[in-house]
């Protein structure tokens with residue numbers, strides 16, 4: 706499995722706090738069946754001013770340490786990028802890392818409470834440059850929890866969406882779990898990632914979340930969210946995504962119970 710979103714680099718955001726913790730996170734991930742981790746520290750202007758260069762240096766160092774510890778995880782350079790108007794210029798200047806080369810993907814974090822008013826224009830501006838935003842954990846976003854149709858609009862505009870594995874198992878509470886399930890039922894989720902921050906809470910494991918997703922969308926579709934889709938993203942080729950399901954046709958728990 707490929708984990709596309711993981712705060713595994715030490716000391717540069719609110720994720721891992723030490724090299725030891727980073728190595729331990731990789732060990733936990735490998736034991737869970739993860740082969741590849743995209744290191745995605747926050748890039749949040751004024752708070753976490755990380756750049757492609759600073760992230761790459763830490764990825765190289767961690768790769769060396771994993772080799773020494775005989776932990777077989779391939780690391781990739783990425784970032785969890787706060788969406789704001791300067792994102793496009795940062796990507797063009799290569800100070801903000803993207804995944805893939807021909808088609809490029811940007812791991813994009815929205816402000817947690819509200820939708821940025823110009824978000825659809827920004828998705829469009831990115832797409833003009835063949836950059837596809839991957840909206841991280843919409844199920845933990847207040848506006849999209851209340852109204853999943855906001856996510857459908859972004860997906861219709863060309864964005865992808867990543868659910869956090871822990872949301873599917875209830876780690877982020879019932880509201881996030883319900884929202885995640887609803888988004889899965891409507892085919893609005895394309896990726897499952899750990900968004901891990903350490904070894905205690907928010908750990909780098911995908912398997913329990915994968916099982917929870919499989920119960921909703923089926924085994925094959927769930928596996929694509931941790932294998933085929935992230936593999937296509939790293940390769941820089943288009944991700945094959947399912948057609949969103951009309952909410953009026955989406956099957957809820959009760960209809961499944963009585964069908």
Ligand SMILES: [Fe+2]
Nearest residue numbers: 710712785900
């Ligand atoms: Fe994150």
